[in-house]
Amino acid sequence: DKxxxxxIYAAREANTVNIHSEDLVEKITEFNPNVCFIxxxxxxxxxxxxxxxxxxxxxxxxxxxxxxxxxxxxAHSIDNYKNEAKQIVFKALHLNQTxxxxxxxxxxxxxxxxxxxNFVNERIKGTPIQYVxxxxxxxxxxxxxxxxxxxxxxxxxILCEYVIDNIKNKxxxxxxxxxxxxxxxxxxIAKLAPESKVYLVEKSDDALKYLKENHKSxxxxxxxxxxxxxxxxxxxxxxxxxxxxxxSNPPY
Numbered sequence: 439d440k441x442x443x444x445x446i447y448a449a450r451e452a453n454t455v456n457i458h459s460e461d462l463v464e465k466i467t468e469f470n471p472n473v474c475f476i477x478x479x480x481x482x483x484x485x486x487x488x489x490x491x492x493x494x495x496x497x498x499x500x501x502x503x504x505x506x507x508x509x510x511x512x513a514h515s516i517d518n519y520k521n522e523a524k525q526i527v528f529k530a531l532h533l534n535q536t537x538x539x540x541x542x543x544x545x546x547x548x549x550x551x552x553x554x555x556n557f558v559n560e561r562i563k564g565t566p567i568q569y570v571x572x573x574x575x576x577x578x579x580x581x582x583x584x585x586x587x588x589x590x591x592x593x594x595x596i597l598c599e600y601v602i603d604n605i606k607n608k609x610x611x612x613x614x615x616x617x618x619x620x621x622x623x624x625x626x627i628a629k630l631a632p633e634s635k636v637y638l639v640e641k642s643d644d645a646l647k648y649l650k651e652n653h654k655s656x657x658x659x660x661x662x663x664x665x666x667x668x669x670x671x672x673x674x675x676x677x678x679x680x681x682x683x684x685x686s687n688p689p690y
Contacts, residue, residue: 507558514562522567529571530554577626582651586644590622594687598626601683605631614639614681616668617688621649624685628658637678639664 504527511519528534530553531546546554560570568574568589573582576590577598583589605611611634615624618638628636638653638661640646646665653663666673668686 507554510558511561516561518567522561525567525571526554526557526561529573530557576622577630579622579626579629579656581620581622581625582648582655583620584648586642587620587648588687588689590620594623595626597685597687598623598630601627601685602631605634605683608682609633610635611682612679613637613683613685614678616684616686617641618649618663619645619687619689621652621663623687625652625656625658625661627685628661629656632660635660635662635679637662637664637681639666639668639674639678641665641667 504523507523507526508519511523516522531550557570561567566589568583569585572584573580574590575581576592577595581590601613605613611631613624613627613631613634613636615621615627615636615638618624618640621638621640624636624638628634636658638649640649640663646663649663653661664674664677666677668674
């Protein structure tokens with residue numbers, strides 16, 4: 439029987455060799471000349487029509503092959519490897535939970551497979567998963583993150599919930615978020631308390647890039663972004679109105 443493998447990691451399912459590299463192609467084809475590797479998604483249909491007949495055994499990587507990513511992360515002692523593998527596969531293959539279920543048997547495009555491999559390599563080097571995939575969820579919204587901003591933490595949601603609860607009975611409350619970073623606190627408050635007016639103050643150019651991108655993606659019309667130093671009180675006094683709430687979770 440002929441075995442067609444569209445993903446070099448899929449060969450591990452046959453317990454042939456345990457190698458994650460291009461060397462696997464040569465080793466497997468030497469071991470079994472009936473094994474053929476296809477690296478381009480567009481070549482799969484063409485190959486099957488011209489080289490395979492009824493009864494051939496076909497093994498093609500699908501979107502559901504999340505276990506391979508799990509294995510790689512586990513081999514490098516990543517604690518939360520199952521969840522992180524899911525995050526990597528979702529990001530690399532442009533999937534959500536529904537897509538993952540419906541497309542679990544579909545073949546993976548070569549460029550998406552390469553993206554997943556690159557994500558895994560970054561993670562096993564020690565880069566936080568949030569920076570690897572470039573985004574993270576907070577208060578029900580997805581925020582772009584990367585080097586230069588703090589990673590949104592679930593416990594920080596308590597701070598947002600406290601502020602929202604305390605301004606819900608105020609008319610047009612003003613909230614100032616100092617050292618905003620990615621904007622996850624201030625933007626979440628603005629989205630969940632649409633009657634509020636929220637001012638986000640950030641000094642860092644690196645952080646401001648993410649802050650502006652998140653502001654745009656969340657379409658918060660009740661938000662004003664200010665680049666400034668919180669110790670430049672003269673400037674802030676001129677720009678900022680009197681605040682009902684001042685909130686901050688600065689780097690430390």
